[in-house]
Amino acid sequence: MNVKEYIASGILEAYALGSCAQAEKEEVEAKLAQYPELREELRLIEQSLGTYASLYAKEPPAGLQNKIASALFGNEENKGKVIGLRPNALTLPRWLAAAAAALLLATTFSAIVLYSMLSDSNERFAETEKENSLLNSSLAQRDSAIGSMNKEMALLKDPMSQLIVLKGMKKAPDAKAMVVWNKKTNEVYLEVERLPQAPQGMQYQFWAIVDGKPVDAGMIHTDSAGMHRMKDFEKADAFAITLEKEGGSPVPNLEEMYAMGKP
Amino acid sequence: MAFLTRGDRQAFSVIYNAYSSALYGVIARIITDEEAAADLLQEAFIKIWNSRASYDPSRGRLFTWLLNIARNTAIDTTRSKQYKAGQKIQPIDNSVKQVNRSSRIAVNYDSIGLKETVAKLKPELRQIIDLLYFGGYTQEEAAKELNMPVGTVKTRTRNALIQLRELMEVKKDER
Numbered sequence: 001m002n003v004k005e006y007i008a009s010g011i012l013e014a015y016a017l018g019s020c021a022q023a024e025k026e027e028v029e030a031k032l033a034q035y036p037e038l039r040e041e042l043r044l045i046e047q048s049l050g051t052y053a054s055l056y057a058k059e060p061p062a063g064l065q066n067k068i069a070s071a072l073f074g075n076e077e078n079k080g081k082v083i084g085l086r087p088n089a090l091t092l093p094r095w096l097a098a099a100a101a102a103l104l105l106a107t108t109f110s111a112i113v114l115y116s117m118l119s120d121s122n123e124r125f126a127e128t129e130k131e132n133s134l135l136n137s138s139l140a141q142r143d144s145a146i147g148s149m150n151k152e153m154a155l156l157k158d159p160m161s162q163l164i165v166l167k168g169m170k171k172a173p174d175a176k177a178m179v180v181w182n183k184k185t186n187e188v189y190l191e192v193e194r195l196p197q198a199p200q201g202m203q204y205q206f207w208a209i210v211d212g213k214p215v216d217a218g219m220i221h222t223d224s225a226g227m228h229r230m231k232d233f234e235k236a237d238a239f240a241i242t243l244e245k246e247g248g249s250p251v252p253n254l255e256e257m258y259a260m261g262k263p
Numbered sequence: 264m265a266f267l268t269r270g271d272r273q274a275f276s277v278i279y280n281a282y283s284s285a286l287y288g289v290i291a292r293i294i295t296d297e298e299a300a301a302d303l304l305q306e307a308f309i310k311i312w313n314s315r316a317s318y319d320p321s322r323g324r325l326f327t328w329l330l331n332i333a334r335n336t337a338i339d340t341t342r343s344k345q346y347k348a349g350q351k352i353q354p355i356d357n358s359v360k361q362v363n364r365s366s367r368i369a370v371n372y373d374s375i376g377l378k379e380t381v382a383k384l385k386p387e388l389r390q391i392i393d394l395l396y397f398g399g400y401t402q403e404e405a406a407k408e409l410n411m412p413v414g415t416v417k418t419r420t421r422n423a424l425i426q427l428r429e430l431m432e433v434k435k436d437e438r
Contacts (some may be wrong), residue, residue, distance in 0.1 A: 010421030019395040019402055046327045048428040053330055056288035061301050065279050068305045072312050073272045247310040251343040
């Protein structure tokens with residue numbers, strides 16, 4: 001390949017300007033890896049483009065820095081902790097232990113069943129009892145389920161908590177997730193029960209539909225099980241999960257909706 | 264840049280102070296509504312923070328990486344169905360906005376401000392940068408828009424950046 005011709009073709013400029021299609025991008029990146037002259041040329045292009053872009057610099061609104069920092073790091077009360085599993089020994093009332101033991105197909109959905117025994121019945125919960133038959137039975141899952149039950153019981157027992165089951169859409173009919181929404185504190189917790197493995201470079205994103213508009217509720221990290229604290233919401237008409245590119249998107253790709261549920 | 268890997272609130276402050284006005288400037292050029300631009304800057308920083316492990320210094324400068332995330336965040340919005348339904352895509356206008364000479368960006372462009380630079384750029388070359396960089400057009404789309412062959416667009420793209428490099432007086436040893 002003639003390096004000079006390649007440079008003269010302007011493909012590196014197009015790459016730096018972000019106007020290459022995915023296939024072209026990959027081609028360019030392969031060539032960049034191979035030829036140091038191309039890397040040097042690109043460096044100069046990117047440098048001048050960066051300088052040009054910074055000429056348009058504009059002061060962001062005051063207070064935005066704090067807002068973003070709060071979103072990333074939380075404020076005093078909200079540390080954004082992941083509520084993980086506690087597979088330690090636990091003490092349950094005898095009747096509860098018996099009920100737990102009886103649920104051989106235990107996953108976290110057993111928490112829903114237990115909750116329905118404890119609280120006033122709600123037609124939402126009747127559905128999930130049928131779903132128990134879909135659940136796998138493995139010792140590890142049962143143990144982790146019993147452990148996480150402890151934490152989730154606390155959440156669910158709170159009368160201000162609302163449970164929403166997100167059911168699979170056409171994309172993945174078996175997809176399932178559970179949302180616990182504390183209406184008093186506005187805290188929203190998401191536990192993914194089942195989602196297809198996200199392809200490389202893609203990531204699941206959680207949304208709340210507020211006044212008909214989808215609002216980002218946080219990225220989903222499927223590598224850790226259990227309940228995850230997501231963004232707080234005072235009101236929402238529905239919750240949904242879409243598949244986006246890694247890092248997320250400001251607006252959902254509605255063609256990649258995997259699960260949805262209404263409070 | 265070590266700050267990025269640190270990932271704590273202080274590191275964020277350093278990066279925000281150094282780069283936010285450049286990133287916001289690019290976003291605001293693409294999405295002119297100020298409130299939307301502010302939201303997008305937040306989106307961009309969240310993406311930046313969540314994907315900071317994927318920044319590869321051997322592939323380019325941090326500033327380039329940050330700019331691309333900010334730019335792509337804004338361009339993606341212009342492509343969303345909701346955005347298109349809600350408003351026309353902002354036409355690339357030729358009015359030169361007042362630049363805020365942020366001293367945070369240490370750029371060796373001496374006294375060349377936006378107005379002067381833009382005035383020196385040949386109009387047809389500036390148009391290409393606007394369409395491709397701020398408009399998110401591919402070269403094929405730009406060719407259709409400008410009613411010219413793709414080859415011409417490619418030549419202009421090359422020439423635009425050559426002229427830009429001359430204007431920016433990019434030196435090889437610049438950091």
